[in-house]
Amino acid sequence: MKGTVSIKGTRDGLTITLGSGDLPLLLEDLAQHLAAQGAFFRGGTVALHVGGRVMAAEDLSRLKDLLAQHEMILRTVAATHAATQQAAKALGLRLVDQEPKQEVAAPVQARPSVSHPMDGSKGTLVRRLVRSGQVIRHTGHVVVIGDVNPGAEIIAGGDVVIWGKLQGTVHAGAMGNGLAVVCALELNPLQLRIGDLIARPDEGERPRKPCPEVAYVRDNMIVVEPWDRAPRGA
Amino acid sequence: MPARVITVTSGKGGVGKTTTTANLGVALAKLSKRVVVIDSDIGLRNLDIVMGLQNRIIYDVVDLVEGRCRIRQALIRDRLLEELYLLPAAQSRDKSAVSPADMVRICEQLRGECDFVLIDSPAGIELGFRNAVAAADEFVLVTTPDTSSVQDVDRVLGLLEAEGHSRTGLIINRIRPELVRRSEMLSPSQVLGMLEITLLGLVPDDEAILVSNNRGFPIAHDTRSLAGKAYQNIARRLLGEHVPYVSILECRQGLLERLGLRGRQRSS
Numbered sequence: 001m002k003g004t005v006s007i008k009g010t011r012d013g014l015t016i017t018l019g020s021g022d023l024p025l026l027l028e029d030l031a032q033h034l035a036a037q038g039a040f041f042r043g044g045t046v047a048l049h050v051g052g053r054v055m056a057a058e059d060l061s062r063l064k065d066l067l068a069q070h071e072m073i074l075r076t077v078a079a080t081h082a083a084t085q086q087a088a089k090a091l092g093l094r095l096v097d098q099e100p101k102q103e104v105a106a107p108v109q110a111r112p113s114v115s116h117p118m119d120g121s122k123g124t125l126v127r128r129l130v131r132s133g134q135v136i137r138h139t140g141h142v143v144v145i146g147d148v149n150p151g152a153e154i155i156a157g158g159d160v161v162i163w164g165k166l167q168g169t170v171h172a173g174a175m176g177n178g179l180a181v182v183c184a185l186e187l188n189p190l191q192l193r194i195g196d197l198i199a200r201p202d203e204g205e206r207p208r209k210p211c212p213e214v215a216y217v218r219d220n221m222i223v224v225e226p227w228d229r230a231p232r233g234a
Numbered sequence: 235m236p237a238r239v240i241t242v243t244s245g246k247g248g249v250g251k252t253t254t255t256a257n258l259g260v261a262l263a264k265l266s267k268r269v270v271v272i273d274s275d276i277g278l279r280n281l282d283i284v285m286g287l288q289n290r291i292i293y294d295v296v297d298l299v300e301g302r303c304r305i306r307q308a309l310i311r312d313r314l315l316e317e318l319y320l321l322p323a324a325q326s327r328d329k330s331a332v333s334p335a336d337m338v339r340i341c342e343q344l345r346g347e348c349d350f351v352l353i354d355s356p357a358g359i360e361l362g363f364r365n366a367v368a369a370a371d372e373f374v375l376v377t378t379p380d381t382s383s384v385q386d387v388d389r390v391l392g393l394l395e396a397e398g399h400s401r402t403g404l405i406i407n408r409i410r411p412e413l414v415r416r417s418e419m420l421s422p423s424q425v426l427g428m429l430e431i432t433l434l435g436l437v438p439d440d441e442a443i444l445v446s447n448n449r450g451f452p453i454a455h456d457t458r459s460l461a462g463k464a465y466q467n468i469a470r471r472l473l474g475e476h477v478p479y480v481s482i483l484e485c486r487q488g489l490l491e492r493l494g495l496r497g498r499q500r501s502s
Contacts, residue, residue, distance in 0.1 A: 132386070147430075150388075
């Protein structure tokens with residue numbers, strides 16, 4: 001029974017939707033997801049959507065414990081059945097209305113001349129300065145218009161584009177996608193991660209004139225190149 | 235005019251929050267404003283020492299919160315300035331003796347009585363910080379020109395913005411012009427570039443500040459000193475006056491040379 005649990009990253013955290021099927025199976029499915037990608041979700045807050053499913057307080061609390069094992073916090077529950085609502089209340093969870101509108105998947109029609117596997121995939125736009133201690137987490141791409149200060153973190157399932165100065169920590173392809181890239185007008189991160197690789201800038205590096213750069217994985221190593229020389233197909 | 239409640243905070247310790255609070259209090263009172271300064275660093279009170287009022291404390295903020303005195307009884311008047319009062323912290327308790335709601339209540343009482351309430355925040359971003367920011371409408375962030383202090387202010391700004399606070403201003407403290415000139419210290423424009431915040435003023439690193447703190451006589455009393463003048467300018471900017479920054483951003487070199495030059499003149 002694949003696909004009955006869906007996990008989606010949103011600007012406010014994660015949305016976990018329980019579809020049809022037996023609860024124990026769903027929980028097992030979820031546990032597998034979390035075990036595989038736990039590092040990505042760690043520290044996130046979760047909005048749970050259960051639809052019309054009837055869940056007792058103990059069911060909810062098992063789910064909450066499972067999330068807690070992965071350092072995730074169950075914040076809100078969206079349920080239509082009164083019994084489930086009651087159970088959530090008993091556990092002190094906040095009830096919210098499930099957004100009625102299913103996100104309309106309107107794939108951006110890539111022009112035939114441009115055909116990259118990532119074209120049309122989803123992402124989020126952050127249009128502000130990202131300060132120390134702030135974390136932007138998204139399962140898709142992250143685009144920041146503004147600087148990313150030291151101590152700030154960007155964690156993306158896909159690519160990361162910073163239209164500004166990058167001085168914080170970035171993890172692109174955080175769910176294991178080694179094809180992800182990181183671009184910035186000024187690429188000077190504390191630490192850079194792509195897929196499973198970690199790089200930090202040379203400490204002895206002398207200050208150079210900043211220019212737009214792109215980081216990507218080549219031969220199992222993170223390399224950084226000025227944007228004008230970057231392989232456009234990377 | 236209702237009082238303005240301003241919290242002086244920084245995240246990092248030892249950057250000059252207490253010194254800034256005391257000196258802004260003095261500078262505003264010298265401009266004929268009625269000012270109450272509150273020490274919210276319960277358990278580690280210092281503001282009374284910097285203001286030279288430590289031997290006059292009878293009641294403190296915890297006594298007030300726990301109902302052992304009225305607000306008038308807890309306020310200590312400055313030795314020189316008629317319109318400057320201190321609400322001291324308790325030394326024998328800890329931050330949990332006061333809640334954010336208590337601070338809001340105290341400040342509501344003070345709003346009708348004065349023009350400015352300045353709250354000296356403790357270091358950190360825990361309960362003490364929460365107490366200090368709960369009642370404020372404006373925030374003065376203090377940083378020194380070093381990377382860790384700037385990053386901590388960045389963190390605090392993020393926390394304040396997340397709560398919808400946008401009325402913030404920055405004081406860059408302990409600037410050493412000769413180090414900035416040799417690119418061995420962050421320049422004011424580098425700090426501002428990273429924090430994206432309004433500049434309230436620059437305060438040079440001057441040992442006279444240290445000495446005056448130890449004497450319990452904030453340097454802002456001495457309006458001829460460079461640091462005293464810096465605090466006076468910050469106070470005037472808080473009042474909405476346009477005081478030029480000695481052309482800090484357009485002509486950084488000029489400012490720093492001026493600071494450096496004056497510093498040398500003083501020491502000679």
